[in-house]
Amino acid sequence: MHATHDNGPEGCIPPHGRHGLDRLALEVARVWYAGRSPVAPGTVGSAVAALLAQWLFLPLPLGWRVVVLLAVFFGGAWAAGRAARVLGRCDPGSVVIDEVAGQWMTMLPFATLSPLGVLAAFVLFRVFDILKPGPVGASESWLEGGPGIMIDDVVAGACAAAVLAVLLWLGLPG
Numbered sequence: 001m002h003a004t005h006d007n008g009p010e011g012c013i014p015p016h017g018r019h020g021l022d023r024l025a026l027e028v029a030r031v032w033y034a035g036r037s038p039v040a041p042g043t044v045g046s047a048v049a050a051l052l053a054q055w056l057f058l059p060l061p062l063g064w065r066v067v068v069l070l071a072v073f074f075g076g077a078w079a080a081g082r083a084a085r086v087l088g089r090c091d092p093g094s095v096v097i098d099e100v101a102g103q104w105m106t107m108l109p110f111a112t113l114s115p116l117g118v119l120a121a122f123v124l125f126r127v128f129d130i131l132k133p134g135p136v137g138a139s140e141s142w143l144e145g146g147p148g149i150m151i152d153d154v155v156a157g158a159c160a161a162a163v164l165a166v167l168l169w170l171g172l173p174g
Contacts, residue, residue, distance in 0.1 A: 081146025
């Protein structure tokens with residue numbers, strides 16, 4: 001496992017004080033309250049992203065969805081990296097903005113999804129994010145800091161999107 005994802009008790013980044021931008025970064029990185037869930041914050045963050053996507057992401061034209069996803073990735077990388085420094089952890093479990101990017105990556109190619117399609121996108125993304133098969137696990141070593149926290153979720157989302165496209169092509173009501 002790559003050093004930036006070592007969540008040992010000592011962490012890999014010395015914690016520092018929380019100032020204005022630190023607090024903002026923590027709130028964005030945690031997607032406000034989603035990352036504070038005492039149980040499965042990543043799954044909660046993904047669920048929030050899947051629900052919000054129906055109103056904030058999927059209705060947009062593809063070009064705008066790409067712009068929004070890039071903004072979430074780069075803004076999330078800043079917030080996740082700063083939150084990791086503030087918390088003194090390399091990839092804190094409470095940071096779930098990466099789940100938002102990954103979940104929305106899963107939904108990026110689809111102009112509309114039925115509730116069943118949204119559920120399938122959610123489940124597929126969680127499977128790829130948790131199991132980290134092939135390129136998903138390998139991507140953890142591609143980047144450092146905030147981008148490193150984000151990239152494996154985006155790769156998991158791309159893999160989940162490919163599987164979802166096949167399922168929709170095969171007739172899954174989506």
